[in-house]
Amino acid sequence: MAAAVPSCGFRRLSARPWVRRSIRCSSSSSSSPSPSGPSPSEVVESIDPRPPASRSFYPKKGQTLELVCETLAFKGKGLCKVADTGFVVMCDRALPGERFLGRVTRTKGNYAQVQKLKTLSPHWDSVTPPCEHAFDCGGCKTQNLSYEAQVRAKEQQVHELITHVGRFSLKDPEFATVMKPIVPCDIQFHYRNKMEFSFGTQKWLPRDRLQEQDQYANGHSLGLHAPGFFDKVLHIEKCLLQSEAANTVLKVIQDCWRDPQLGLSPYDVHSHAGFLKHLMLRSGRDCKNGQQELMVNFVTSSYRPELLKPLVEKISDIPEVVSIMNNVNTSVGNTSVGEEEYTLYGKSSITEILRGLTFQISANSFFQTNTSQAEVLYKLIEDCTGLRGDGSEIILDLFCGTGTIGLTLARGAKHVYGYEVVAQAISDARRNAEQNGIHNATFIQGDLNKVSDNFGKEFPRPDIVISDPNRPGMHMKLIKFLLKLRAPRMIYVSCNPATCARDLDYLCHGAVEQNLEGSLLTIHFDFLCFLEHLRRHGTCDLIPSSCGRHCDCGLALDSCWSTYPSVDKQYGSKPQPAVAHATTTKAATKDQQPHEGKSVDALKQRLLPSSFASQKRERNTSSSSSLAVQILSWNRSYNYQAH
Ligand SMILES: C[S@@+](CC[C@H](N)C(=O)[O-])C[C@H]1O[C@@H](n2cnc3c(N)ncnc32)[C@H](O)[C@@H]1O
Numbered sequence: 001m002a003a004a005v006p007s008c009g010f011r012r013l014s015a016r017p018w019v020r021r022s023i024r025c026s027s028s029s030s031s032s033p034s035p036s037g038p039s040p041s042e043v044v045e046s047i048d049p050r051p052p053a054s055r056s057f058y059p060k061k062g063q064t065l066e067l068v069c070e071t072l073a074f075k076g077k078g079l080c081k082v083a084d085t086g087f088v089v090m091c092d093r094a095l096p097g098e099r100f101l102g103r104v105t106r107t108k109g110n111y112a113q114v115q116k117l118k119t120l121s122p123h124w125d126s127v128t129p130p131c132e133h134a135f136d137c138g139g140c141k142t143q144n145l146s147y148e149a150q151v152r153a154k155e156q157q158v159h160e161l162i163t164h165v166g167r168f169s170l171k172d173p174e175f176a177t178v179m180k181p182i183v184p185c186d187i188q189f190h191y192r193n194k195m196e197f198s199f200g201t202q203k204w205l206p207r208d209r210l211q212e213q214d215q216y217a218n219g220h221s222l223g224l225h226a227p228g229f230f231d232k233v234l235h236i237e238k239c240l241l242q243s244e245a246a247n248t249v250l251k252v253i254q255d256c257w258r259d260p261q262l263g264l265s266p267y268d269v270h271s272h273a274g275f276l277k278h279l280m281l282r283s284g285r286d287c288k289n290g291q292q293e294l295m296v297n298f299v300t301s302s303y304r305p306e307l308l309k310p311l312v313e314k315i316s317d318i319p320e321v322v323s324i325m326n327n328v329n330t331s332v333g334n335t336s337v338g339e340e341e342y343t344l345y346g347k348s349s350i351t352e353i354l355r356g357l358t359f360q361i362s363a364n365s366f367f368q369t370n371t372s373q374a375e376v377l378y379k380l381i382e383d384c385t386g387l388r389g390d391g392s393e394i395i396l397d398l399f400c401g402t403g404t405i406g407l408t409l410a411r412g413a414k415h416v417y418g419y420e421v422v423a424q425a426i427s428d429a430r431r432n433a434e435q436n437g438i439h440n441a442t443f444i445q446g447d448l449n450k451v452s453d454n455f456g457k458e459f460p461r462p463d464i465v466i467s468d469p470n471r472p473g474m475h476m477k478l479i480k481f482l483l484k485l486r487a488p489r490m491i492y493v494s495c496n497p498a499t500c501a502r503d504l505d506y507l508c509h510g511a512v513e514q515n516l517e518g519s520l521l522t523i524h525f526d527f528l529c530f531l532e533h534l535r536r537h538g539t540c541d542l543i544p545s546s547c548g549r550h551c552d553c554g555l556a557l558d559s560c561w562s563t564y565p566s567v568d569k570q571y572g573s574k575p576q577p578a579v580a581h582a583t584t585t586k587a588a589t590k591d592q593q594p595h596e597g598k599s600v601d602a603l604k605q606r607l608l609p610s611s612f613a614s615q616k617r618e619r620n621t622s623s624s625s626s627l628a629v630q631i632l633s634w635n636r637s638y639n640y641q642a643h
Pocket residue numbers: 366367368398399400401402403404405419420421422425446447448449450468469470495535538539540567
């Protein structure tokens with residue numbers, strides 16, 4: 001049974017014109033010795049396909065180069081090449097078409113990193129960033145690049161990952177027709193329904209604002225992390241990614257929390273002393289009147305409600321605030337999920353309406369962070385399921401969160417089975433089913449990284465599998481299960497193109513080293529959506545990213561590609577395997593990395609110069625692909641700035 005792939009129009013992803021431009025290097029070609037050879041973490045394969053000139057050029061640390069940025073690569077960094085050599089240089093905040101002077105700060109195997117010193121001529125598609133923090137905040141690094149240009153760059157990256165990591169050939173006409181264009185988001189600001197700010201002991205100010213006077217001399221701050229620092233917080237009074245009402249709450253808190261009389265101290269990530277860790281603001285809608293509702297969640301290191309009382313009194317006066325929560329997290333980790341949760345005011349969850357259904361959202365449950373784009377996504381998923389609507393089909397909703405995808409499909413299905421690791425999300429999912437009068441959905445808590453041979457025995461063979469994993473993608477055990485299952489239809493929704501491409505490679509082509517045979521002929525991937533920017537900060541991405549911030553700042557690619565969260569750390573309690581009635585669980589392993597040798601970092605490296613990615617890997621199958629790829633750019637959100 002093969003339902004029609006939704007036609008979203010085919011558009012070829014052409015390289016940007018500047019990619020073909022020549023690039024000049026102001027310094028004479030340095031005769032530094034050629035690199036001694038890339039380390040395994042730097043380059044995925046041992047083959048070096050760089051042009052010979054590049055191999056003889058190697059810049060020195062401290063050297064100044066004149067460069068032109070060609071395109072945006074992983075983490076939203078500008079990818080530049082040194083003229084006549086093809087030598088690759090990465091530069092943070094360099095934008096396509098920009099000509100600039102950069103100083104080499106680091107040499108790394110096949111490429112170097114530079115710091116931008118001076119822009120000689122601006123990038124193309126330049127716009128004036130509307131946010132005053134755009135150049136300093138770790139969040140919106142490319143707000144000065146037009147949204148259209150961001151979308152193009154994003155599309156190009158996804159395309160490269162799918163071809164280089166996923167090993168789908170552009171020469172395959174079938175593949176070419178299934179790569180669908182990005183679906184941009186209509187709203188480019190104020191779209192996030194969840195923001196997470198950090199309290200900091202050290203107020204971080206960009207160099208040109210160091211003289212600024214602070215009303216409070218204690219230097220404490222509340223805001224988003226400075227780029228690259230987990231311990232420095234840029235003080236923010238207003239963030240354009242969240243709603244006006246959420247900004248009102250932020251302002252009210254900012255106006256008083258540093259008052260010494262209140263005795264509130266920010267948590268110090270070095271000494272581990274202090275009280276206030278994070279401030280999470282979530283917004284939803286009252287399902288009766290459609291009015292906005294806000295949840296304010298204070299994450300603290302201990303339970304001291306008397307300390308929070310003055311803040312609670314002030315913010316509960318804001319009409320939109322219907323819930324004030326306190327998550328108590330005593331660990332030294334930087335997550336927002338508390339071991340204990342208290343309701344300080346109002347209700348313990350807020351509601352949101354999606355595709356005509358009402359959903360309860362607790363402080364720690366995953367919910368798509370861009371509600372309007374979630375509507376678009378869910379509609380697209382529904383189209384892709386090709387549901388007959390006669391109530392005869394079984395749907396397996398993997399990584400179901402609060403059950404949103406499965407529940408929006410349940411009306412046309414025989415039964416929906418949802419699996420999810422977070423207990424609170426599962427209770428939300430069950431409550432959501434009940435409140436929406438849906439009786440043909442079963443939600444089961446279980447860890448899909450630990451599926452055993454019994455997995456699959458507690459539900460009938462599904463007609464449609466939807467898999468929507470968090471950034472690390474699917475565990476090999478789950479991939480093996482899916483290959484054995486051979487469901488007629490599978491929809492892979494992803495927030496990380498790198499791990500998604502890797503999983504698709506395994507699913508479609510197999511892997512000799514894993515003793516896996518791909519199932520191209522039996523699995524029909526109709527659809528792969530890319531919504532990176534939708535995904536921020538559910539329970540799945542609360543670990544500070546390697547770039548040192550909470551990645552809660554609307555920077556899609558940057559945050560999501562630099563994070564490889566430890567599943568177990570995030571959930572507080574030890575998750576059980578995704579098998580009903582399982583009695584034994586291995587102790588949770590740290591930083592579960594389901595695919596040895598295919599870490600996210602390694603995958604990201606393949607994006608470097610795309611030509612680095614070797615095609616020389618053994619395959620188990622070579623059949624033509626029936627993969628249909630739908631790439632959606634959910635909002636700007638990613639401004640690379642956002643996924
Ligand atoms: C990207 S979210 C998708 C949620 C849901 N499909 C939606 O659209 O709202 C991924 C979900 O996978 C869950 N998750 C992460 N790791 C898991 C695991 N090992 N086993 C089961 N669920 C997991 C997270 O808690 C999160 O709810």
